[in-house]
Structure formats: C-alpha cells, structure tokens
Amino acid sequence: MSVIELDDVSVTFHEGKRTVEAVKHVSLNVEKGEIFGIVGFSGAGKSTLVRTINLLERPTGGKVLVDGADITGLKGAALRELRKKIGFIFQGFNLITNVTVGKNIEFALKAGGYPKAQWDDRIRELLKLVGLENKIDSYPSSLSGGQKQRVSIARALANKPEILLCDEATSALDLETTEGILALLQRINRELGITIVFITHQLDVAKQIFDRVAVMENGVVVEQGNTFDVFSAPKHPTTKALVERYLGIQVPPQLVPSLPAGTIVELRYKGDAALEPLISRVAQDYGVSIDVLHANVEYFGSLAIGILIVLVSGAKERLPQALDELRTHVFSYRELDRAKLAAAAESSESVENKEA
Ligand SMILES: Nc1ncnc2c1ncn2[C@@H]1O[C@H](COP(=O)(O)OP(=O)(O)OP(=O)(O)O)[C@@H](O)[C@H]1O
Ligand SMILES: [Mg+2]
Incomplete structure (x- = not known):
C-alpha cells in the first residue's frame, strides 16, 4: 500500500x-x-x-x-x-x-x-x-x-x-x-x-x-x-x-569559431561502458577522424552516465555510415546544430565581456 x-x-x-x-x-x-x-x-x-x-x-x-x-x-x-x-x-x-x-x-x-x-x-x-x-x-x-x-x-x-x-x-x-x-x-x-x-x-x-x-x-x-x-x-x-541546464553540456565556446568542417554529435552511454574503443574502431573502419570536444561523467545515485561531444569529419561518402555506426552503439545520439552553437558561443562571450 x-x-x-x-x-x-x-x-x-x-x-x-x-x-x-x-x-x-x-x-x-x-x-x-x-x-x-x-x-x-x-x-x-x-x-x-x-x-x-x-x-x-x-x-x-x-x-x-x-x-x-x-x-x-x-x-x-x-x-x-x-x-x-x-x-x-x-x-x-x-x-x-x-x-x-x-x-x-x-x-x-x-x-x-x-x-x-x-x-x-x-x-x-x-x-x-x-x-x-x-x-x-x-x-x-x-x-x-x-x-x-x-x-x-x-x-x-x-x-x-x-x-x-x-x-x-x-x-x-x-x-x-x-x-x-x-x-x-x-x-x-x-x-x-x-x-x-x-x-x-x-x-x-x-x-x-x-x-x-x-x-x-x-x-x-x-x-x-x-x-x-x-x-x-x-x-x-x-x-x-x-x-x-544542470549538466552544462556544451562545446567550449572559444572552440566553436575555429572548428573544422564535420558533424558535431553528442553521445551518451550508460553504466560502465566506455566509448573510447567504439570511437577508435569507427574512426579506423570508416577512415574518418573523431575528435573529442567535451567529456563528462555524471553519477545519479550509484549509476553513471557518460557524455561525450565529438566532431566527426572526413571523406563525404563514408561519413554517414560512420555516424550510423556510432548511433547504433550508444545509449543516446544527437547531432548538434553548428549555427546554434555559434550563436550560444557568441552570447556567452558577450556575457563574459559584460562581467569583466
Ligand atoms: N496562495 C496563492 N494564491 C494565489 N496563487 C498562488 C498561491 N500559491 C501559489 N500560487 C501560484 O501557483 C503557482 C504555483 O506556485 P508554487 O509555489 O506551487 O510553485 P513552485 O513550483 O513551488 O515554485 P518555486 O520553485 O518558485 O517555489 C504559481 O503561479 C503561484 O503564483
Ligand atoms: Mg515552491
């Protein structure tokens, strides 16, 4: 009851x-x-x-x-x-x-x-x-x-x-x-x-x-x-x-303007899984490069959730396959919008300037 x-x-x-x-x-x-x-x-x-x-x-x-x-x-x-x-x-x-x-x-x-x-x-x-x-x-x-x-x-x-x-x-x-x-x-x-x-x-x-x-x-x-x-x-x-808002997941604003071409993706994994082996395997198998822009592990009670933001770049023809491979192996997959990131970076810069 x-x-x-x-x-x-x-x-x-x-x-x-x-x-x-x-x-x-x-x-x-x-x-x-x-x-x-x-x-x-x-x-x-x-x-x-x-x-x-x-x-x-x-x-x-x-x-x-x-x-x-x-x-x-x-x-x-x-x-x-x-x-x-x-x-x-x-x-x-x-x-x-x-x-x-x-x-x-x-x-x-x-x-x-x-x-x-x-x-x-x-x-x-x-x-x-x-x-x-x-x-x-x-x-x-x-x-x-x-x-x-x-x-x-x-x-x-x-x-x-x-x-x-x-x-x-x-x-x-x-x-x-x-x-x-x-x-x-x-x-x-x-x-x-x-x-x-x-x-x-x-x-x-x-x-x-x-x-x-x-x-x-x-x-x-x-x-x-x-x-x-x-x-x-x-x-x-x-x-x-x-x-x-709590996790404050973001691409460091100062990085945004200088990011090379490619797709920015937020990946999440649950528990003790690690994404490094997946990332290096996908990079190798598909001939793309995957750069980690932000990494964070959060504990909810005794359980962990890991969050990575990566930039996937490389040959146009293999890129979609590489992204698909990542998508099927993570707990959560989300592509981030470059224009929105740039806008957010700009506004955080102007806030910092005001505070200074
Ligand atoms: N005694 C009251 N008379 C009129 N409106 C009220 C009264 N108490 C609460 N409200 C209204 O009811 C809504 C919910 O208020 P409540 O205080 O329950 O929210 P809350 O989630 O606890 O917010 P907070 O995180 O700010 O404490 C608000 O719009 C508030 O203005
Ligand atoms: Mg209240």
Whole structure:
C-alpha cells in the first residue's frame, strides 16, 4: 500500500478576477520508506502540490490518501492527528527566534500532545540525532544556516511522524552544508524508516538522494519514474531542459569559431561502458577522424552516465555510415546544430565581456 496517494488532485487559486490553476489533475503514489522527489522550474506548482499532503493547501479537486485513508475533508482533531504523522521543513527554517532551540522543539511536543514527563528526554534524543546536543540552550540567531535546518528537522520529527515533507530544504545552504543535511535526511530515511517527499530545483540534490522523481511543469506532472531513468534519458522537454541546464553540456565556446568542417554529435552511454574503443574502431573502419570536444561523467545515485561531444569529419561518402555506426552503439545520439552553437558561443562571450 502506498503511504501517500494523490488521486487526480487539482488546486485552483482565485485572486480577484484571476484564476490560477497551480495544480492540475495530478496523480501519483509515494511508497513506504522511499525518498520521492519533485523537481521543476519556479512556479511549476511543486510547493502547492506537496502542501496538499498535510492539507496546508486543500485540493479543489481530487483526493489525497495517507495510509490508505482519504484525508481530503479532515478538520479539527482529525486534522491535528494527521499533521502529527507528517513533519514539514522548508527553505526558511521557520524557527521561533525569541526562544531557545530546546523550547522550539518543546513547542512542537506540546502542540502534538506528547507526554510532558518525557519532553526533556525527547528533546535530548532529537538534538542528539541531528548532532546539536550542545545547542539546547542556544538561540536560533546564534546558529548557522545548516544548524538552523538541523533544529527544524529535529522539530519536525518531534512527534514521530511517518512522513517528512521537505520544501527546498537545502536551497538556502552552501554546498558543504547541503551535503551534511542530505546525509542526515538519508539516515533518517533509512534508520527511522521515515518516508520523505523532497522538493527541489537543484538537480545535484535530486540525483543524490531521490529514489523516484516526478517532474512538474505548469501544474502538471510531465514525467515520473526511477531517478536514474528519468535523468539519464529524459523524455519531456522540461526534463530535458532541467538536465541540460544542470549538466552544462556544451562545446567550449572559444572552440566553436575555429572548428573544422564535420558533424558535431553528442553521445551518451550508460553504466560502465566506455566509448573510447567504439570511437577508435569507427574512426579506423570508416577512415574518418573523431575528435573529442567535451567529456563528462555524471553519477545519479550509484549509476553513471557518460557524455561525450565529438566532431566527426572526413571523406563525404563514408561519413554517414560512420555516424550510423556510432548511433547504433550508444545509449543516446544527437547531432548538434553548428549555427546554434555559434550563436550560444557568441552570447556567452558577450556575457563574459559584460562581467569583466
Ligand atoms: N496562495 C496563492 N494564491 C494565489 N496563487 C498562488 C498561491 N500559491 C501559489 N500560487 C501560484 O501557483 C503557482 C504555483 O506556485 P508554487 O509555489 O506551487 O510553485 P513552485 O513550483 O513551488 O515554485 P518555486 O520553485 O518558485 O517555489 C504559481 O503561479 C503561484 O503564483
Ligand atoms: Mg515552491
């Protein structure tokens, strides 16, 4: 049974005369114990969608099921019970600034009806989990961003939720701090068995920790699946755009004007395969030359995807055959448009000039 089931969920906002369909007919399932991610550009509807899981946003259409029960109409005590099952952290931490770290957590325990006699033990246990035992009496203002996020994680876990929702939880943090928070969330997921739903626009975060991912655009889930599959072979233009932007695959701009005639091709391979033997074989068999312009290997979880951009040039008659041979032996093959590359190179040059 899925822990979370969104069944044809829509959320429409009315602002005066304007209607915003922030979420449109989204259906998806989150399985127990997984880290499920939602990615997409700004305004795609990610936050609105995730906020329907704890009814911070009430769907205007469709149903939300948690542990198999329809929660869409919950109110009062039943809604408070639901929210105890679901912790929530955000980019902005949302700590209460005029009380100590310990008190921040205590408020959550109190709100959740946690037995008072156990508050102190529970607060210490939680702070130990997030590595901040010595900060119990500190005020949030004295903490770093990463430490504040750790406190908000401790607070979100106070009432032993089954689910943790994270909305851009690392987006305000630097790389190193982000790594620490991700490691902590992975530990919480594995050791406590807490199901995590994580929104981010940062693909380097997504590729590290998501088991499965949904891509949103314009209120709609346009693609979803296993993280490696979705990112290594994106199908929808939005996913492609996200991945391309992240991987930053490009022919070095300074090379473009001086490239000799030939076809520029982007080749991708999956897993441990290597393209060098293929490239030298094709070059030899067809009497063409193949020059590597850009090479990169990216890891999605433990799986690798390799990307090469090559220039294939040589005798006109053999060139198409050589390209065909490459095409049939790689995981993905794409010919790049010289004119577009030149235009991109020119615009990146003018950006550099402006920055200088
Ligand atoms: N309370 C609201 N009232 C009116 N419109 C809203 C409200 N909340 C969100 N929207 C609109 O709904 C759309 C989706 O917003 P949402 O915040 O869910 O996107 P997002 O994918 O989380 O974006 P971001 O990456 O910038 O956080 C946007 O057009 C937004 O302006
Ligand atoms: Mg958002």
